[in-house]
Amino acid sequence: METLTQAPLKLLRPTVYLDQWVWIRLAKADAGSPKDMDDLRVLAAVRRAVTEGICFPLSATHYEETVRIRDYRQRQSLMKVMAPVSLMQTFRAHNVLLRHQFLVALHETVGRPTFRPANPEVIGIGVHWAMVGSQAFYKVLGADNQVISSVSGAWLRHLNQYAEAAVLAGPNPGELPGLLNAGYLMPRTLENQENSRLAYEQWLKRHLADQTTDPRELRAIIMAREISHEYSDLLGDIFGEYRLSFSTIADGRTGMAMRAKAIAFIERVPTARISTDLKTQLFRNKQRNWDWNMIRDIDALSLAVPYSHIVVADKDAASLLRRTEADKTYRTTVIEKLGQLPELLDELSLPSTNEGTLWDELGPDGDRYQLESPPALSYDTSLKGASLRLVDAAGRLMSGAGPGRNPIRS
DSSP states (O other): OOOOOOOOOOOSSOBEEEOHHHHHHHHHHHTTOOSSTHHHHHHHHHHHHHHTTOBOOBOHHHHHHHHTOSOHHHHHHHHHHHHHHHTTEEEOOHHHHHHHHHHHHHHHHHOOSSSOOOOOOOEEEHHHHHHTSSOEEEEEEOTTSOBOTTSOHHHHHHHHHHHHHHHHHOOOTTTHHHHHHTTOOOHHHHHTSTTOHHHHHHHHHHHHTTOOOOHHHHHHHHHHHIIIIISHHHHHHHHHHHTOOHHHHSOOSSHHHHHHHHHHHHHTOHHHHHHHHHHHHHHHOTTOOOOHHHHHHHHHHHHHHHHOSEEEOOHHHHHHHHHHTHHHHTTOEEEOOGGGHHHHHHHSOOOSSOOOOTHHHHSOOOSSOOOSOOOOEEOOGGGTTOEEEEEETTSOBOTTOOOOOOOEEO
């Protein structure tokens, strides 16, 4: 296997990625029904690590997997552990981070862009950061759509923490009829749509079923498929922006020479490389049947491994990562035994200063993450005609962000 790759993209703050099953185990422990009594020790260690500045970010996959749980009470129980531990810090949207990885690979390969792209902000707050890649908070805007600066920062922090946790937990049963009438689709309905990503992997499995393919040849096939199927839109946008074409990175006199250069290019893109290698391992086993859990695991782990110091995955995923040597390549400790986590947390180098989070830009730090609905604002004349709106970091109204629930008490 080629060893050419970008340098590990480790964050300055110690970062630990917990797969969904870990959060479920911690939630059961928190509810007094631990699957293993040692889970109580793990939960205590994780909570202590949060106070020491260790980051436990969520990913878009956590939102997807949580909202598909049918029982709202289970989602609530899960959220009540996930929110205070993660502080609703999230990895940036997949496409934004992949765009940066591709730009670095282009810089290293063909010298475009001319200068090495600056590292992006990887960890932000909430669902908008995880799904879209930009930061957004609810603030109170006047009739002129300008942020009313007199509103308490502590209240805004409370409100947004409550809102982010509520989004993670998903709609309650009483909200569903109205949401369905407005066009909301249940997560499991989306999964069963034709031409889904799962359907494509299942089609490829059938296509490869009767073929005896050399592992290297299979990896090249999967890598070509990743470029054409998963990243074609993103690469098309980048090539258009820099006036490049695929032949720029895969020129050659023969088809094999072109393929070798294309493979060398993808080797420099950590998330694409990990995704390719995990899928190659799965397609090599003709007895494996593809499901949505596999796809979500690959999405999450291919993003988490390059940036995280520790990744806690399930046994199957951890084994696949080791077989691909992704843990060694990106210097990430990958474990599947939850009981190992407390000792590993103790070994992490703690940040020299606790710089806080983006929550501090909204308002002063509280004693805990706020899960309850905030009190309504008391009315004063400056709030006449005001409403709650979603705005970006500069206070500009987000596209499509209509008026929110009126938080003002007259």
